[in-house]
Amino acid sequence: MTQTRDPHIVHTGLPRALWLPALMALGLILLPVLGLVVRAPWSRFFTLVTSESALAALELSLRTGAVSTLLCIVLGGPLAVVLARGSVPGLRLLRSVVLLPLVLPPVVGGLALLYLLGISGFAGYALDVAFGVRVPFTTTAVILAQTFVAMPFLVVSLEGALRTAGERYESIAATLGATPWTVFRRITVPLVLPGLGSGTVLSFARCLGEFGATIAFAGSLQGVTRTLPLEVYLQREVDADGAIALSLVLVAVAIVVIVVGRPRAVEGLQ
């Protein structure tokens, strides 16, 4: 959403009292990263981040993150439309429910998934009996955990975009005889593409950073369930340098994702 400045409004200057806390807030975000950079074992950096276990973790993180983000779009997108445009009773409650993974500690989400899809959970038991499928300890479990925690980012961004866009164009299209599907495809989707873009970027970033739900639900095994954050946490046990190097890889990936993806998403894909 680009916000154009209204020339008729006189812009007052910023109150100077805001600068100090604003700088402190910025410092709190930036300085710890600087701490990592300063402490990083630069001479061994390349060796550390290209070890077999590090590459396996990076590859797994990117692969599961991509699939999870796709799931967020395919499932969360329609949910956002329903929440923004639907007229079902209890919608307001549903909106709060969608926020649950955002405010829950991820490890709680992981335990919840474990007690649903583990063999002692009703869904897990049914899956095992009916199809012989066991979800925990598989890459599928990692994807479920990531989708669980990242979904609200997509839904909230997209729902916000839908509400801001309003229903004017859609109603006009409908009065001109367009079917609901055509309206959705030709009006709604193009209108909210920027919101979808920023939601996608945020979801992907959240997937890459996922730790608690994954370790609680999927376990930790190289190449199968041990994503980059889990590898960092484990590496820390034996080699702090290795953990710092891998942390920087995560920071770099996160910066690339946000710097490259976010402004474009916010400004719209013209």
Next chain:
Amino acid sequence: MKRLVIAALAAGLVLVGCGGAGSGASSPARVPVTVLAAASLQSVFTKLEPQFEAANPSADLRFSFGGSSDLAQQIVNGAPADVFASANEAQMKVIQDAGKVTGTPQPFVTNVLTIVVPPGNPKNIHSFADLAEPDVTEVVCAPQVPCGAATTKIEKATNIKLSPASEEQDVLSVLSKVEARVADAGLVYVTDARTATGKVQEIDFPEASKAVNIYPIAAINNAPHPQLAKAFVAFVLSPDARQQFTQAGFGAA
């Protein structure tokens, strides 16, 4: 006006700061003794606390339990601590190498691995070799952490190769996966299995003796309260404490 507000805020901060210190001063005789201890020591150390404080009325024990490697890193990075009780000798060596220990750390207990299974032992597991059966989903600790290193040692000594479904970060994660029955079996320390009695069943195996974990304890160099730190180390090594450790499943060092 603005200045007044800022002054009031500053005064508030100072008051809050004083409040923290003031609450400690309400019992002037007691000084805090900070003990950083391996998570597996939590139940016994917590039980020992009143005994130690009764014998040393000036001491107010404060525990911080966690993974030994985390605690070692905290000490190396300057966390204020009087005593460190590690679950293995490697992490004690980390703080020794950083010059944080004077004298020799004292081994005080040992711990060995045991197999845990869900109650009723549905997969009928009775030996270490049973874990390697293809239809058994077993969960172990990652080789990078002490319990996982012990597992690897036993695998080598017995020539039995496990293919675990997951290599967890710590024993509690292994335990919780067996409790949730998503794993058919797990390898944890005897003392961890004892804390989950009823939720898991313990199956001891003789090969566990191939990997005995030794727990050392030491007073920290430049401890804020060196006398009380030494007193606590001595107390942990005493026969009184020994009895508590034995009850919890620890072996004698």
